[in-house]
Amino acid sequence: MATKTLPANAPLPVSIDDVRAAQARIAGQIVRTPTLVSKTLSDLTGATVYLKFENLQFTAAYKERGALNTLLQLDEAARAKGVIAASAGNHAQGLAYHANRLGIPSTIVMPKNTPIVKVTQTEGHGANVILEGETFDAAYAHSRKLEAEKGYTFVHPFDDPRIIAGQGTVALEMLEDVPEIDTLVIPIGGGGLISGCSTVAKSEGRDIEVIGVQAELYPSMYNRVHHTDMPCAGDTLAEGIAVKEPGSITARLVEALVDDIVLVSERRLEESVSLLLQIEKTVVEGAGAAGLAALLSEPQRFKGKTVGIILCGGNIDPRLLAYVLLRDLARSGRMARLRIRLQDRPGALFRVAQIFDQLSVNILELSHQRIFTNLPAKGLSLDVECETRDRDHLERLMTALRRAQYEVQLVELA
Structure with missing residues (x-):
């Protein structure tokens, strides 16, 4: 696939010189975060995957770069007013x-x-x-x-050339550390990060493919570029990129420089947050996991490529993170809720528990339901939350319960 290049005759609002000036301006005042290869994610996706750990900034997100670049260009009067x-x-x-x-x-x-x-x-x-x-x-x-x-001086979160140039320093660092990267996969909310990074990727003779990523629930930049009218609404895990209206400056840069935009599901975002914690031992928010979600969604597109992914932020509510991890355990079969129909008589629970014991399945929680059920008065529904080794182990448990003449169903996640 041919990638987009810098337009020859129409100067864009931000240039590689602006990004290099920003890099010199903010040097030593932000964290120069590492870009590291992930062998496990590379094996999993078929690409060579490099991760840029912007979640290691002091405020746990790349946004510091553009904000600082803007602040450092204010005159004394603007600084005094705030x-x-x-x-x-x-x-x-x-x-x-x-x-x-x-x-x-x-x-x-x-x-x-x-x-x-x-x-x-x-x-x-x-x-x-x-x-x-x-x-x-x-x-x-x-x-x-x-x-x-x-x-006061208003500092826009993305639609400002100073902000965009600051965010572009992420790509400068990545390509200084790993010049062989041939594909950048970058989350898009308002578009500041991808605008700055694509400016770098398409400059100085580079031929780097730039793929943007948006949550399916908020395809605002996708709509702008593809002239579609999909709704932007809903509770997305990637609230950091849940932007209904992209910027006008960023949209111009995206249309000129970004090769494609991928939409990812909530399920892929959850899976990616969980994988990054389990494999890389790093905490990312939903938006920060969007790049990996794109690789998991379309592995054939990226197979064999050297891909740079920006973990753009790590600010996720601990309770939400716990839910995401537990849901991932449930989807992988390592945790399950089984609904079993029993007869209401002595020893019924004991006999079911014996089957769990025989298969070495750990019972986490039990819930009897005698009243709010459509079963006959002498029947009851038993919900069992349990912990298994994997999906195959769970299937063996359900088979054993059915052989013992129990009606059993798996309570599935959305």
Whole structure:
């Protein structure tokens, strides 16, 4: 497949020189995160997979790069008045952290329903947090109102050449460390990261394929590029890239430089978060796992290629992470809930438990249901949560229960 190249006669809003200037500007003030090969993920996908660990930044996301590059270009008057942004995510923390370091006042406007942990984390980086409105759009409108009233400098999360150039330093580092990378797989929300990285990938004679990744629930940039009208709504694990309207600057760069956009399912995102924790021992949020989700979704597309994946963030709620890991155990057959029909008589539970014991299956939890069931009054439903070695072990257990004349069904996940 032929890859896109830099247009010859139409200069784009961000150049490789802008990205190199950003790299020099922010050097020593952000973490130069490692780019490491994953042998296990390479074996699993058929590609040679390199991971860029941006979840190791101080605020656990690449967003620091663009925010810092922007802050360092403000004049003294703008620094004195301060900056403002609308964000409940990684942009808020990255901007607040570096503004605080540089002695620049920062104000972050968040919707009123923002989880308290995100509010306290952002305040912990020295920002003045204002809760306004029930939606991001309302918070954004309020931030622009304060910008006009107070003379603050508004720092956009993605649609700003300074932000884009800063995010592009991720790709510069990757290609300095691993020049043989021939494919970059990059999450797309508003488009700042992929705009900066594709600027690098298509410059200086490089012929690197750039593939964007969006959650199926939020195909906003996909819609823009392909002139489709798929809905953007729903609860996605990848809330960091759940953007309804991409930027105008970023859309121009994506249309010019990005070779294709892949949409990934929630199930693939969950699987990828779980795999990265189990295999690489690294915590990523849903958006950070999107690149791997694309490889798992379309292995033939990437087979034999040397692929760079950006683990763009690691800010995931611990409780949500626990749910994702447990659901992955259930899908792989290592944890299951079986619904077994019993007769309500002494010894019934004991006899079922014997079968679990004979097959060395660990019972985690039991739940009898006598009332809210469509079984006859003398029947009962028993739900058993159990732990098995793998899918084959689970199948052997279910076969043994059926041979013993029990009706049994697996309670499946969505």
